[in-house]
Amino acid sequence: MIDLRSDTVTKPSDAMRDAAHDAEVGDDVYGDDPSVNELERRAADLVGMEAALFVPSGTMGNQVAIRTHTERGQELVVDNEAHVVKWELGGVADLSGVQARMVDCGPRAVPTAEQVRAAYVEESLHRPGTGLLCLENTHNSRGGVAVGVDAIEEACEAAHDLGVPVHLDGARLFNAAVALDVAPEALTGPADTVNFCLSKGLGAPVGSLLAGPAPFVDRARRVRKLFGGGMRQAGVVAAPGLLALENVDRLADDHANARVLAEGLDAIAGISVQEPDTNIVMISAEEAGVSASDLTAAAADHGVAFNPTGAYTARLCTHLDVSRADVTKAVDRIAAAVESLRL
Ligand code: TLP
Numbered sequence: 579m580i581d582l583r584s585d586t587v588t589k590p591s592d593a594m595r596d597a598a599h600d601a602e603v604g605d606d607v608y609g610d611d612p613s614v615n616e617l618e619r620r621a622a623d624l625v626g627m628e629a630a631l632f633v634p635s636g637t638m639g640n641q642v643a644i645r646t647h648t649e650r651g652q653e654l655v656v657d658n659e660a661h662v663v664k665w666e667l668g669g670v671a672d673l674s675g676v677q678a679r680m681v682d683c684g685p686r687a688v689p690t691a692e693q694v695r696a697a698y699v700e701e702s703l704h705r706p707g708t709g710l711l712c713l714e715n716t717h718n719s720r721g722g723v724a725v726g727v728d729a730i731e732e733a734c735e736a737a738h739d740l741g742v743p744v745h746l747d748g749a750r751l752f753n754a755a756v757a758l759d760v761a762p763e764a765l766t767g768p769a770d771t772v773n774f775c776l777s778k779g780l781g782a783p784v785g786s787l788l789a790g791p792a793p794f795v796d797r798a799r800r801v802r803k804l805f806g807g808g809m810r811q812a813g814v815v816a817a818p819g820l821l822a823l824e825n826v827d828r829l830a831d832d833h834a835n836a837r838v839l840a841e842g843l844d845a846i847a848g849i850s851v852q853e854p855d856t857n858i859v860m861i862s863a864e865e866a867g868v869s870a871s872d873l874t875a876a877a878a879d880h881g882v883a884f885n886p887t888g889a890y891t892a893r894l895c896t897h898l899d900v901s902r903a904d905v906t907k908a909v910d911r912i913a914a915a916v917e918s919l920r921l
Contacts, residue, residue, distance in 0.1 A: 580908045582839075582884040585750075585778040585832070585857055585897035594782065594818035603813035606632070607803070613813030617820050618787065624823065625751070625772050626763030627789035631798050632816060636661075636749045638807050639773035639786040641669045643745045644710060645805075646798045647771070650675035652709030655697040655737075657683040659719040661747055662712050673805065676709060687717035688729050691736035698740050711737040714747040715765060716754045719887070722836075722858025722895075724757040727764050734768035746772040749786070753779055753856040756829045770794070779829050779857055781898040782822035784815045825898065832857040835896040835905045842909030843894075846916055857896045864890035868919050876915035882908045 581587045590598070604610030614632050622630040633639045640662050644654065654670055656663055658680035662670060670676050679697050681689045689697065694711060701707025713733060717723040734744045746769040748754070755762045766772045771790035776782035788798055802808060809815075836854040843859065844851040848866025851859065863873045870886030877884065884894040896905065 579878075580882045580900065580904045580911070582882060582894040582896065582900065582908060584885070585895045588781045588898045590783040590818055591781065591821075594821050597817040597821050598814045601813040601817035603811040605810050606812045607808045607810060611811065611813045611816065613816040613820070617816040620820065620823060621774075621787035622789050624762060625748075625766045625774065625789050627766065627772065627791070629792040629795035630787045630789035631795050631802060632809075632812060632819070633786050633788055633802055633807050634784060634809065635777075636747070636773060636775040636786045637666050637669065638802070638805060639788040640712075640745070640747050641666060641673050642798050642801045642805060642807070643771050643773055643788055644670055644676065644712070645674040645801045646794060647743050647745060648674055648676045648709035651706045652676050653679045653699050653706055654710050654712055655679050655681060655689070655694060655708055655742070656712040657681055657687065657689065657714065657717070659683075659717070660712060660714045661718055661749065662714075664719060677706070679708070685720060685723065686729060687720045687723045688713050688715070688725050688733045691732050694733055694736035695740070698742065708740070708742050711742050711744045712747060713744060713769065714749075716750040716757070716856050716858070718749070718858065721852045721860040722750070722753065722854055722856040724754040724855040726758060727760060730765055731768045743770040745769065748772045748774040750775070750778055750856065752826045753829050753833070756826065757833055757856045776819040776822040779832055779897055780822035780825045782815075782819045785819045828898070829857070832896040832898070835900060835902055838902065839894060839896060839905045839909060842906065843912060846913045849916065859894045859896075860887070860891060861894065862891045863916070866916060866920070868916065872919055873915065876919050877912050880911040880915045880918075882911045882915070
């Protein structure tokens with residue numbers, strides 16, 4: 579099976595497994611795990627922040643950030659397709675008691691300054707006040723869009739002018755940086771905090787980092803504990819995470835594979851493709867009159883796995899465990915699957 583469901587499906591390399599075996603460990607809740615401490619330091623440096631916190635998942639990183647930034651009842655301004663509101667089980671309401679004021683950012687993927695100002699709610703006797711702006715880069719549900727520095731700066735500046743902090747869901751931050759050929763700090767600098775994942779394109783088995791100013795990270799550490807994310811000898815997962823940081827540059831290979839995949843799929847009659855910025859390819863089979871569930875089921879029968887995202891749309895991800903040859907094979911198999919549905 580060629581597994582294009584997500585870049586989360588990568589298996590740890592032998593070097594990562596060895597690193598886990600050999601890791602120096604301690605009790606991280608006491609701050610005693612040298613591997614975790616090193617990872618947090620390296621991660622903070624990498625995104626130009628003062629400190630970082632190792633968390634088990636991107637979801638926890640985002641939800642800890644939102645809880646740390648906000649007070650119950652406040653509003654969170656966010657794109658209506660953002661992961662934090664679409665794919666995190668209503669965590670913003672459940673875990674932080676905030677309500678989302680959703681903005682349709684369209685293909686731009688982040689709000690304009692005008693949209694930020696329009697969504698802002700001033701605290702009053704009748705209104706809760708806006709507590710946070712959340713951005714996402716790359717933007718997953720909008721097709722792995724790499725949002726440029728100018729758009730990030732514009733949104734952050736508008737929020738800051740209103741006294742609203744900004745959290746960046748950078749689960750795939752390095753995909754954005756590589757695609758745009760900018761330093762990660764250029765994308766994170768305008769925001770107050772950022773979460774990035776080790777367990778996606780970078781290939782680690784587990785883990786994300788929430789980075790920001792040291793006092794924020796201190797408070798986030800307590801929230802992580804509250805959410806059950808205080809890990810003990812977490813060096814066994816931090817050590818492979820340190821190796822994952824070496825996989826940043828190779829994300830360009832995934833992006834090149836995504837372009838080949840997109841071109842191949844676009845050539846199949848009835849399939850239309852959104853040109854990929856990074857490692858995510860969004861397709862529609864509407865013209866072929868084929869539903870996404872039929873398409874993904876037929877493709878699985880032909881040996882390619884990917885996920886439906888709507889009635890006719892589906893998402894395919896390239897990653898560390900998918901070669902150029904796999905991508906070419908995947909195109910042939912999907913073409914055969916579409917053909918089988920036309921018969
Ligand atoms: N996204 C997963 C699914 O949940 C959709 C995927 O396969 O892409 N932010 C963004 C932008 C993400 O894409 C994801 C994972 C997360 C946060 C959450 O990360 P995890 O899965 O580590 O909780």
